Every structure is written in structure tokens, then in C-alpha cells.
Amino acid sequence: MTTSPLPGTSLRRLRRRPAAPLLFVLPALLLTVLVIAFPLGYTLYQSMTNWVITSPNPPKFIGLANYAELLRDQRALQSLGRTVLITVCSVGLQMVLGVAMALVMNKHFFGRGLFRTMALFPVVATPVAISLIFVTMMNPQTGVLNHFLTSVGLNAQQWIYAEKSVLPALILVDTWQWTPFVMLIALAGLATLPTEPYEAAKIDGANAWQTFWGITLPMLMPSLFVALLFRAIDTLKLFDTIYAMTQGGPGTASETINLYLYTLSFNYFRMGYASSMVIALLVLVLGITLLLIRARKLAEDRS
Amino acid sequence: MSRSFLSLTTALTLCGSGVLATAHAQAFNWQAQKGKTIAVSVVKSPWSDILQDRVQEFEKLSGIKVNLSVLPEQQARQKLAIDFASGGRTVDVFDSSLTVEKARFAQAGWYEPLNKYMVEGKLDPTYRFDDFFTSARTAVKTTDGRIIGLPWKADVQVLYYRKDLFAQAGLKVPTTLDELEAAAAKLHVPGKMYGYAARGLKNANAYTYAFPLQAFGGKWVDSKGNSTVNSAQGVKALNWYSAMLKKYAPPSVVSYNWSEVLGLFQQEQLAMFNDGIGFAVQLEDKTKSKVAGKVGYAVLPGRLAPATYNALAMSSRSGNKDAAFLFMQWATNRAFDKNLVENGVTSPRQSSWTAASNKPLETIPWAKTYFDALKVAKPAFPEVPPVQEMRDTVGIAIVQSIQGTASKPALDQANRDFQTALDSAK
Numbered sequence: 146m147t148t149s150p151l152p153g154t155s156l157r158r159l160r161r162r163p164a165a166p167l168l169f170v171l172p173a174l175l176l177t178v179l180v181i182a183f184p185l186g187y188t189l190y191q192s193m194t195n196w197v198i199t200s201p202n203p204p205k206f207i208g209l210a211n212y213a214e215l216l217r218d219q220r221a222l223q224s225l226g227r228t229v230l231i232t233v234c235s236v237g238l239q240m241v242l243g244v245a246m247a248l249v250m251n252k253h254f255f256g257r258g259l260f261r262t263m264a265l266f267p268v269v270a271t272p273v274a275i276s277l278i279f280v281t282m283m284n285p286q287t288g289v290l291n292h293f294l295t296s297v298g299l300n301a302q303q304w305i306y307a308e309k310s311v312l313p314a315l316i317l318v319d320t321w322q323w324t325p326f327v328m329l330i331a332l333a334g335l336a337t338l339p340t341e342p343y344e345a346a347k348i349d350g351a352n353a354w355q356t357f358w359g360i361t362l363p364m365l366m367p368s369l370f371v372a373l374l375f376r377a378i379d380t381l382k383l384f385d386t387i388y389a390m391t392q393g394g395p396g397t398a399s400e401t402i403n404l405y406l407y408t409l410s411f412n413y414f415r416m417g418y419a420s421s422m423v424i425a426l427l428v429l430v431l432g433i434t435l436l437l438i439r440a441r442k443l444a445e446d447r448s
Numbered sequence: 449m450s451r452s453f454l455s456l457t458t459a460l461t462l463c464g465s466g467v468l469a470t471a472h473a474q475a476f477n478w479q480a481q482k483g484k485t486i487a488v489s490v491v492k493s494p495w496s497d498i499l500q501d502r503v504q505e506f507e508k509l510s511g512i513k514v515n516l517s518v519l520p521e522q523q524a525r526q527k528l529a530i531d532f533a534s535g536g537r538t539v540d541v542f543d544s545s546l547t548v549e550k551a552r553f554a555q556a557g558w559y560e561p562l563n564k565y566m567v568e569g570k571l572d573p574t575y576r577f578d579d580f581f582t583s584a585r586t587a588v589k590t591t592d593g594r595i596i597g598l599p600w601k602a603d604v605q606v607l608y609y610r611k612d613l614f615a616q617a618g619l620k621v622p623t624t625l626d627e628l629e630a631a632a633a634k635l636h637v638p639g640k641m642y643g644y645a646a647r648g649l650k651n652a653n654a655y656t657y658a659f660p661l662q663a664f665g666g667k668w669v670d671s672k673g674n675s676t677v678n679s680a681q682g683v684k685a686l687n688w689y690s691a692m693l694k695k696y697a698p699p700s701v702v703s704y705n706w707s708e709v710l711g712l713f714q715q716e717q718l719a720m721f722n723d724g725i726g727f728a729v730q731l732e733d734k735t736k737s738k739v740a741g742k743v744g745y746a747v748l749p750g751r752l753a754p755a756t757y758n759a760l761a762m763s764s765r766s767g768n769k770d771a772a773f774l775f776m777q778w779a780t781n782r783a784f785d786k787n788l789v790e791n792g793v794t795s796p797r798q799s800s801w802t803a804a805s806n807k808p809l810e811t812i813p814w815a816k817t818y819f820d821a822l823k824v825a826k827p828a829f830p831e832v833p834p835v836q837e838m839r840d841t842v843g844i845a846i847v848q849s850i851q852g853t854a855s856k857p858a859l860d861q862a863n864r865d866f867q868t869a870l871d872s873a874k
Contacts, residue, residue, distance in 0.1 A: 197872070198533040199556040199833065220865075285700045306700035308851050394650050395702035396847035411526045412836045413869070414533075414552075 243327025597759025
């Protein structure tokens, strides 16, 4: 009581207390709460209010009414459908093309380094710049794409200017930009593969196709999974390309959930309702991520 | 016609003459708020360029420091709304598009009513509020008589047409929708010259669609403030508009905002379009436009002129209201308004078009049309809070109709969505 304990003894005593580990974790925990849990919790709270920025009345708690509206809102449901469609199509294409590109780039040929570098250009450029270039190329009257199509005897397209072709056109742009990213990850994966299985396959007389299906692809799976996860999350959140190219148009034909969200919050100022959509989008991204991880585990367990 | 126009000019020159005013100007104390600093947020436009150039004049005159921020329209609106909603005091004076924001901002209480500032001692005696066109004065007032801003722009839609092509084809300037279509049909040469175009891009298109809507006697809302966009007149208007764009405009018209329509016209690929008259300056600029000197301007068929207004408004949360008001009256007074017209600002001050202008009015090719159009101008949009939602929902219906959906079901959907927005804004 009269003398203060030595630092060493106090530490020892501390370790004996059950609360000690918590004390050590606390700073990190606080930081996490501050940067993740608080904004998330606040958004969740907002999603249950009728807050409209321009309303003279203070926001009122309305429970799950926004979520009920979300389920009835045709525009929201359609934009959700488009988000999923774009993600499935463009990530699917990117995976197939990216792996194919990686296999080619993995071969030894003259100028490989140059080709590899050039292939990465689309990934490095900013999406808005790429969008503007594509808008110019897709102009039905003056664009180079239609010039190319008609010169080989195909029909001119309306590209981003017609309800029917706008989503394929956007998927095309996204695929053009992000396939090299998948290629990069696949190439890195290929570089780590052991050579023994290939030698064994050669001795067994397997052809190139069999080698790919039986050896390369299964061994590449962990790398591809990472690429798939990154691309899926990114594409679900895709905004800049669509905003710059079509602003969700013509009409709402290319409005994804992100664009609708933007319109709701910054044009209509309906923050409460928009928050409920943020939460819905979060659940969607999280759900798909978990599903993918689960699928991977299942595949690993089976093999 | 031109004679009465001239005499009007002369009359305005006389009453707007600065001689009498100078004596009063000396009496007005511009230095009353010396040493204050105010924040002003304006939208990028030809007017804001002039403001930027001349703001030091005000700082010298008043001793007030002005922090001027110039932003594109969309960003400015978002920034203001978020700032105001969070109770911010970072803006004292802002540029407000009355057509889009008035009802919404007024409902939110973001405009400081100016009535109590527009009195002797606070308002420069030479200011002359009655010099503004009547429609502009109406536009800055709420129904209960509050003045929520000082106008700086009154834009009216007119018909832009190619005088040379009309002369070659022996066509008269159309005065009915049928004549307009006939002229479009006659001048339309597929792939080379489009007969008629207007905005097709959703939201933007609602502005140019206001013309056929007014022409067919349709209204956005009824007297009780309920949506009537799918009325029989509305359906007729949309049928007309989408048919015209399908037949005589480029196939990508659904993505056209004003800039694309203007570009097409400047490239000599378009015979006619309707839009705000503010673009005339760009068309008459010989360095940028191939059609300079060939452009005809006419009041739209049916003597219609959907109009939009901008004003400089004061934030109700401003902590420097007196200083802010000094700036507002300086930036919209007659001396500042001088030369605005030649620089492409459709000033709502009558004297800017007559006395104060250095250039004789007769040499501005579109001035007379502007005056004529203003006489019949009606606001392009109703005064309801969800104007943006209305422009979006009707804009989507317009796009759908151009792309082949029947007008009635498209407008029915727009009507439901707009009504929902109206109800939730109450």
C-alpha cells in the first residue's frame, strides 16, 4: 500500500486478470469500430428513417418501411437484375479470356515482354478515360466500330444508344478493360506451378487439352479464385464506366443498383431510402462473396 | 413591328439612363459591411466567367472579401444540398436554378427571404427591381410573396432554323406543329441533313419536351398539384415528339443532351431544333460555328416559349446577411449587367437589352426573337419539390417511346412514379 509495485510485478498481475487480453486489443478494436462499425451502423439506422435532405421535418424512424418499398420498387429490382447480369457475364468472359491470354503469354515467343506490358495498358488507364474513348468509337454515325462492322459486311449497331444493345456494349468495355487483370493473376499462378506433373503427363502421352484440364486448371484454381473474387466484387460495384458512358440510359436500360443509388441520394436527396439500398447492396456483395468462398471449399474437399 | 420595337428601345434608353442615378449612387453606402468575408457559390456559365473577372471591383467598392467557388451545375447542387442539410454555414450566396430548385429549397427553408433587405438604406436606389422582366420577377417570388433571389438569367426556348436552307426550299417559318413537321420532312436528307432534332437523353429531354406538351395543352401537374403527365394531351404530345425524333433525328438521339444537338447544328447536319436561346451566342461565333450568319430564330409554333430562370439567392443560414446582400445587388445591378447580352447571358434586365448595352440591339440577330418569346413565356416546369424526379420519370418515358414502346403505358408508369415522388415530398 505504501510503496508502488514494480512495473514487472504489475504486468504479471495484469496477465492473471481475465480482462487483460481485452485491454491489449482495445485500441485496435476502437479503431475498427470507428472506421467500419460506426458508418455501417449509422447507415443501418438511416435506412430505417424517412430522411429526405430537403424536407423541413426532422427524419422519423419508420422501421423496415424502406425495405418494403425496395421490394416493391420496380426500378430497384430491375437495376438489381442488371447488376447481377453484368457481373455474371463480364466476370465469366474475363475469366475465360484471361486464362486463355495467360496461357499464350506463358509460352516463349519473340517480343513476349512487350506484349505482356501492352496487354496491361487497359488496367492502368482510368475507367473514365476509357469510357470516353469507347463512347467515341461506338457513335453510330461516326464511330470506328460501325465502320469496321460494315466494312466486313456486318450490320451497323446502335451500341450504347439502344435498349437492347447497351448492356452487351458495357460488358464488352468492362471485359476489354479487366481481362488483362485476370491474365496477370493467372500468369503469376502459372509461374509457380511445379514442372513434375507435366513431365509425368508427357510420359503418359497426354495431349495439350488433357494436360490443361487435368493438370494446369486444377493447379491454377487457387489463383483463379482470387481473380474471380476480386472481379466479382469490383463488377458488382461498377459505377464510373456506366456513368460516363450512358448515365444509366437509354432511359434506365443500363441503370445498375449503384447508379440508381446515386440518383436517389444526390438527385432526389432521399437519403433514408438510399441507405436501405446501400445495406441491400452490401448484403448482396457479402452474400456472393461468401457463396464463392463456400463453393471453393466444396471444390477443395471434393478433390 | 420593328418601329414599335425601336420606340420601346428608345423609351427604355431614356428611363434607364444613368445620369439621374449617379447622384443617388453616391448616397448609397457600399462600405457598410467593410472587412467582412463572404462565400459565394456559383454554377459555371458565361455569367460566372464575367463574375470571376469582375469580382475585385466589388471587393474594392465594398471592402468585403469574396470567396468565389465555381462548380458545374450538378456538383454545385449536391454540394449545397449536403451543406445546407447538415446545417453548414459555408455558403452565404448561391446561384439557384429556380426551375429545378425553387419549390424544394423553399420548402426546406434554405432561401433567406429578401423582402426585408429590399428597402431604403439596404438597397441601392439605382438598383431598380422593376427593371426586370415581369416573368423574372414572378419567378423569384413564392406564392406567399417572399422574394427568394435576385434574377440574373431568363432563358426561353425558341426555334433555331437554317435560314439558307429554308430560303432554298421556299419554306416559311413554321407557325404550327404541322408546318414544323412538313418543313422537317422537306429538309430531311437521310444520312446528310437531319430535319429536326431535340434532346433525347433522359432528364435533359423533359425540358425540350415542355414545348410539345404546352403545344397540345398538356400540363405536368393539375391545380391540386397531382401528376397529369399521362393525360390525353400528354400522350398526344409524346406521340408527336417521339415520332419527330424517330423520323428526322439521328438514331442515337436518345443520348443527346443540348451539346450534341448544338454540335450537329454547328456541323451543318441539322435543319431545325428547339432549345434555350442562350446557345445563340455559340452559334453566331464565327470561330467555332460553321453556321454563323445562317441561323434563323423564331418564336416556337403556337407562340410558345417554355422558360427557365436563375437567381442569386442568400442562404438562410448565412452569418453575413447584410454583406451577402450587398454582393447580390452588385452582381445583378444595371452596371454589372452591361455587356452581358453580347457575352451570351440572357439577362432578365430590360435595360441590359437597350440602354446599357454597348452594341445596338438591331445587330444582335436573336434579340428580337428573345423579346417576343419573353412576352409569351411560361415556366417550362411546375413549381413542385420533385422536379428532378419528374424530369427523370417523364424522361424515361420519352426514351421508351422513341425506342418503340407505346406512349400511353410509358406515361402511365411515369405518372405513377411522379405521383409517388409528389406524395413523399409533401
